Amino acid sequence: MNLNATLIAQLVVFFILGWFTMKFVWPPLMKALDERAAKIAEGLAAADKAKTDLALAEKRAVEELRKAREEAATMRTNAEQQAAKLIEEARVEAAQIINRAQKAAEEEARASVQRVLEELREEVARLALVGAEQILRREIDAKAHAELIQRLKEELK
Template sequence: MNLNATLIAQLVVFFILGWFTMKYVWPPIVKALDERSAKIAEGLAAADKAKADLALAEKKAVEELRKAREEAAQLRAAADKQIAKLMEEARAEAARLIAQAREAAEQEARAAVERIKDDLREEVARLAVAGAERILRREIDAKAHAELLANLKQELV
């Protein structure tokens, strides 16, 4: 009976210890384990969210980089077109200025030739008068014979 009483006493103590453990010891341990599990789950969720955010940020960065490259290419093309247009305008302006300079040079050359011709005519007329004066051995009045000299100039043309 001793064995049975000890067994029963041990069973009673075991159940009291089990009840005490379940009532006072087990809930804080379960609570701590649940809190730890929740923290781990939150950490894993945050890591997944961060991973998703990182992937989204990388995707946005790649898209922004692509857009920036396209915009740079468009700007470069527009600049090339503008440069080509400006170069063409500069060439046209240079050609126009060269043509103007040639025309001005030709006009000056024609004017110089006309001045030289006029000077030569006057010189020829003066020489003719001097020659006629020598021939006639008398002086011819240039003022009195201005009309005659003008006609002589016209004949030399």
Template structure:
């Protein structure tokens, strides 16, 4: 065999191999590579989109937290004010009840004082009648002298 014919045959076989590879082998490989590149690009785009959505969600969460903190602080302040109002109201009611109790006690003491005075007047009147009996040495009839004894009791 001649080196030229071998070289020529090898060149033809190489050409057929190149043509076969370009026609049947290369398109599926490039298609798979393109699909893989597209999937990677889609994954990167989705990651960027998720990152921006996460940042947006974090901003919304921070805003909601700030709002809830403000709302909580407002509610706590309102509750504290309401508690102070309830305490003040209870103090006022207690003072009012205390004043009522004191007034009732004073009125009762005044009534008892009046009753004691009346009882004392009756006792003094009875003693005065007994003293007059002793002085006059005769019995004083309370039914007969009721007017006189009544005036005496009022004077005492």
């Protein structure tokens, strides 16, 4: 066999093999590589998106925590103000109750003093009549007796 013919035959077989590879083998390989590259790109994009979402979620969480702390501080302040207001209202109400009790006690004491004074006047009048009766040694009729008691009461006031 001739070296040139062998070389030409090998060259023809090489080109046929190259054409066959380019036509039937290379496109599925490129398609698989492109799909793999697309999956990798999607994975990287998803990882970047997840990283961005995580940073955003952390920001939101920090903001929500700050808001919750502010609301708690506001609620605590409001509760303290309400407590102070309730305490002050209770103090005012207690002072009013004490004042009413003092006035009622004073009124009761005045009424009691009046009652005692009235009883004392009646007793003085009775004793004066008894004394006058003993001095005069005579019985005074009931009508005159009542009039004298009334007059003595008036004079004692």
